[in-house]
Amino acid sequence: MKVNLQDQVALVTGAAQGIGKSIAESLAANGARVVLTDVDFATVTETAAGHDGCLARQLDVTNPEQIAEVIAATVDKLGRLDIVVNNAGVNTMAHRVTIDEFPREEWDRLLNVDLNGLFAVSQAAARVMRGQGSGKIINIASVAGLVPLRLQCAFVAAKAGVINLTKAMAIELGQYGILVNGIAPGSIMTQGTRQLFYGEDGSFRDSVQQLLAHIPLARPGTTEEIAHAALFLAAPESSYITGHILTVDGGWTAGYTRDF
Template sequence: MRSDLTGKVAFVTGAAGGIGRGIVSRLAANGASIVVADINEEGARQVAATLPDALAVAVDIRDPESIDRAVAATVAAYGRLDILVNNAGVNTHAHRVDVDAFPIEEWHRIVGIDLDGLFFMTRRALAPMLAAGRGGRVVNIASVVGLAAMRLQSPFVAAKAGIIHLTRSMALELGPKGVVANAIAPGSIMTEGTKALFYGANGQFQAKTQAFMQHIPLGRPGTPEEIGEAVLFLSAPESGYINGQILAVDGGWTAGYMM
């Protein structure tokens, strides 16, 4: 789709990763200035260098002081912040085990980034957005597992389900202030991580891939660019009356069972 985001500043976390790159490329192509935010500072710089108007910032969303510095750098560079895309997140590869065996430290790591970090980031980024009085957008990246749980990844499922209801809470609270909040629930997306797990010849779950694809009506994984299109849609002026919604971009995964 095409939309005019000229003059808008979009702050995207986890922007050096696969889905993050898909998001920033679509927003930038439609005129937005991009803050490429990532814990991987060099990766953020590399992505920013590919965009027409971008600022790279290092941010650890678990650390409120790191967030403060990143938001301050955004305001210093652009004088505003209009769109926040909470994309940063992690899952576990090594610990795909039942909940009774799941390591406590790994639970804290995943929930601390995926849910706590999203809350910390949003709380701080809203300050310049609300102070300007121009309204704004918050787009949270959840997951289909927040809508339909999967086995062996209990903290990821819990965090993504938490994001979904947190998004709805944000919509209720921020809507009267002119800021709309929505979430995207990606299904299986072809990033380097999913290639390593599912689609590579030596992938940990490569043997299960064919059966997994049978649960997706379109029969394929999505692409980061398709998530970017969904973020663009929810960031566009034309979608200003959409608030508190969860958009599944999953090839039909959550529509029902394939028999």
């Protein structure tokens, strides 16, 4: 997929691996100057070095001071901020329990990264974009924010929050020329899911067929397929789309898949 992002400046959080890395590389391949950010500074530095005009910055989205520094440095170095992709996020595999047993500290950790961090980055970016009179914010949510999954109360709550926050931001910021949209990925083949579901010692190796049975396309998605969705929302051609959640899940949430 090719679009023209020449002279556009983009910032991607959680860009060290998986979906974030694929999005950052896709934006760069289409002409954008991309600032790749992550808590894993070494890895984003290596990725950024492979793309002309791209920069790497260490960023913990739960640190407001660091967010302000990275946004300011981006504008100072590259002159503007056109696209922000809020991808940084965490989940937990150690606490797949019902809400009455879910640890409060894990609830706080997930909400702080997945929702509060996204809010803080969006707030800082929106201030810059409002001054420019233009910009695009793309939030990575999840199908878990649309259709709750059991034993994941914190992740579900955070991603549901992301979905409605995305729509609220679109309503508020449209008058300033800022478009805000989200992407809700389904089961995506990242390093983590490959190990958990397909690795020899994966915790959910025995559940793969059950998972795939709920996906009409009968396979997990790729990080590149999420990157294509982000590229579409970042492209000039999506200029009349805001407040939309683009679901990329192989049909998982379309309805109840069953064999009778």
